[in-house]
Amino acid sequence: MTSVLRSVVTGVGGYLPDEIVTNDDLAKVVDTSDAWIVERTGIRQRHRMAEGQTVSDMAVEAARKALAAAGRTAAEVDMIIVATTTPDLTFPAVAAIVQRKLGAPVGVAFDVQAVCSGFVYALSVADGFVARGHSRCALVIGAEAMTKLMDWTDRGTCVLFADGAGAVVVEAREGEGTTEDQGLLGFALRCDGTKQDLLYVDGGPSTTGTVGHLRMQGNQVFRHAVVNISEAVVAAAKAAGVETSAVDWFIPHQANQRILLGVAHRLGIDETKVISTVAEHANTSAASIPLALAQAVEDGRIQPGQLLLLEAMGGGLTWGACVLRL
Ligand code: ACO
Numbered sequence: 671m672t673s674v675l676r677s678v679v680t681g682v683g684g685y686l687p688d689e690i691v692t693n694d695d696l697a698k699v700v701d702t703s704d705a706w707i708v709e710r711t712g713i714r715q716r717h718r719m720a721e722g723q724t725v726s727d728m729a730v731e732a733a734r735k736a737l738a739a740a741g742r743t744a745a746e747v748d749m750i751i752v753a754t755t756t757p758d759l760t761f762p763a764v765a766a767i768v769q770r771k772l773g774a775p776v777g778v779a780f781d782v783q784a785v786c787s788g789f790v791y792a793l794s795v796a797d798g799f800v801a802r803g804h805s806r807c808a809l810v811i812g813a814e815a816m817t818k819l820m821d822w823t824d825r826g827t828c829v830l831f832a833d834g835a836g837a838v839v840v841e842a843r844e845g846e847g848t849t850e851d852q853g854l855l856g857f858a859l860r861c862d863g864t865k866q867d868l869l870y871v872d873g874g875p876s877t878t879g880t881v882g883h884l885r886m887q888g889n890q891v892f893r894h895a896v897v898n899i900s901e902a903v904v905a906a907a908k909a910a911g912v913e914t915s916a917v918d919w920f921i922p923h924q925a926n927q928r929i930l931l932g933v934a935h936r937l938g939i940d941e942t943k944v945i946s947t948v949a950e951h952a953n954t955s956a957a958s959i960p961l962a963l964a965q966a967v968e969d970g971r972i973q974p975g976q977l978l979l980l981e982a983m984g985g986g987l988t989w990g991a992c993v994l995r996l
Contacts, residue, residue: 676845676853677800677808679996681742683735684836684964685728686717686951693829700825707829712927716832716952718817724758726767728835729813732960733772739967740839742807744772747839749808750779751796753788753956755985756815757781760875764813778805785869786923786984787859788812788956790992793840793980794857800842801854811837812956819871821883830925831884832952836960849911852975852995856910858902859990865894869985891987895925896932898989899981903937906991912977914939917993919972923982924948924958933981945971955984972996 692715693704707713719728729752737744750772752765759767765779778799784791789812799805816831845851868890873882899922907914920939922930927948934944947962954961959980966972974996983989 672847674845674847675801675803676843676851677797677840678843678853679838679994680841681736681738681740681839682837682960682964682967683732683739684834684961685731685735686834686961687719687723687728689718689720690715691718696829699822700828702825702829711830712946712948713830713952714949717834719815719833725754725756725813725815725835726758726764726771728833729764729768729811729837730771732813732835732837733768733809733811735964736809736837736839740841742839744774746807747772747774747809748777749796749799749805750774750777751782751792751808751810753782753784753792753812754814755783755785755788755955756818768811784984784988785986786925786953786955786958787982787986787988787990788984789959790857790980790982790990791859791988793854793992794859796840797854797857800840803842806842808840809837810840811835812958812960814955814957816953816955819881819884826888827884827886830953832954834951834954834957834961836957836964838960838963850995854992854994855912856906856908856993857990858905858909860898860902861986861988863986865987868987892926892929894987895929895983896936899933899983899991900936902989902991903933903979903981906993907979910993912993914979916977917943917979918976919943919945919966920979921945921959921962921966923984924951924962925953
C-alpha cells in the first residue's frame with residue numbers, strides 16, 4: 671500500500687441564532703400559509719440572526735464547537751476558508767475576520783462564493799491545500815445571513831431562507847490510498863453560468879452599489895436540481911471509487927424536502943439514510959450541509975469511519991457533490 675496524505679474531517683460544529691420564525695409568523699407578513707410551505711418545501715420553521723449579529727459572529731461560534739470536537743485550539747489553525755454569499759463587509763473576507771475573532775495565528779484565510787454549493791466547493795479547495803501538505807489544520811466554515819437578502823414582499827422566496835453557520839476541522843493524516851481511508855475521497859463540482867437568471871441577487875458593489883435582493887424562478891431551479899445533482903453525485907462517487915449504495919449517510923443541501931428525497935430516490939438511496947434538517951433550519955445556503963452534519967454527529971447517528979455523501983445546488987447555477995469517510 672502506498673502512503674498518501676488525506677484531508678480528514680476531525681471535528682464538526684453548528685450554530686443557529688436564538689430567534690425562531692414559524693410559518694405562521696411569515697403568514698402575517700406575506701400571503702402564505704403553514705400548509706402551503708410544509709407541503710411544497712417541508713419547512714416548518716427557521717432561525718433568524720439578531721440585530722447587530724454578523725455572519726462572522728455565527729461562523730466563530732460554529733468554528734469553536736468544531737475545534738473543541740476535534741480537540742484542537744485556534745492557535746493550531748493554519749487556514750480558514752469561509753463559504754458565504756452574505757459577508758459582513760464587501761471586504762475583508764469573513765475568513766479574515768474569523769481569524770481575528772478566534773485569535774488564530776497568521777495563515778491562509780479567504781472566502782469562497784458559490785452560494786448554496788459553497789461548502790462543497792470550499793471543502794474541495796481545502797483538500798487542495800491539506801492533501802498537498804500546505805495546511806495541517808484547516809477550518810472550513812459555511813456561514814450565511816440569508817434573511818438579509820430577502821425581499822419581504824416576495825412570498826416565493828422569503829419563506830425559504832434562513833441564517834446559521836456550520837464548521838468542520840480538516841486535518842492532514844496519512845492514509846493507505848484505499849476507499850477505507852478516512853478523509854475526502856472524491857468530488858464533482860459544476861457551474862452553468864448561462865442559468866444565472868434563474869437564481870441571483872439583483873445588487874452588488876459594481877452594479878447598483880447596493881446589497882440587493884434574492885430573485886429566484888423556483889420551479890425552474892427545481893426542474894434542474896434533481897437531474898443535475900444526481901449526475902454530480904454519481905461523478906463524485908466514481909472519483910472516490912465507491913458505489914453510491916455503499917454510502918452510510920446522505921447529507922444533502924437543505925433547500926426543499928421534495929428535492930432531497932427526489933435525489934435520494936433517483937440514486938436508489940434509502941430514505942432512512944437521508945439527513946434532513948430542512949423542517950427546522952430551512953435553507954441556510956452554504957451553512958446547510960455542515961449544520962445538518964453537525965446535528966447528526968451530535969445526536970450519534972453519524973459515527974466515525976462511516977462513508978458520507980454531501981451534495982448541493984445553488985446560484986450560478988452551481989452544484990456539486992463530495993464523498994468522504996469520517
Ligand atoms: N405561499 C403560497 N403560495 C405561494 C408561495 C407561498 N409562499 N410561493 C409561491 N406560491 C404560489 C405561486 O405564486 C404559484 O401560484 P400560481 O399558480 O397562482 O401562479 C404557486 O404557488 C406555484 O408556484 P411554484 O413556484 O410553481 O411552486 P413550486 O411547487 O415550484 O414550489 C419552491 C416553489 C418551493 C420555491 C420550489 O420551486 C423550490 O424549492 N425550488 C428550488 C429552490 C432551490 O433549490 N434553490 C436552490 C438553492 S437556493 C440558493 O442557491 C441561494
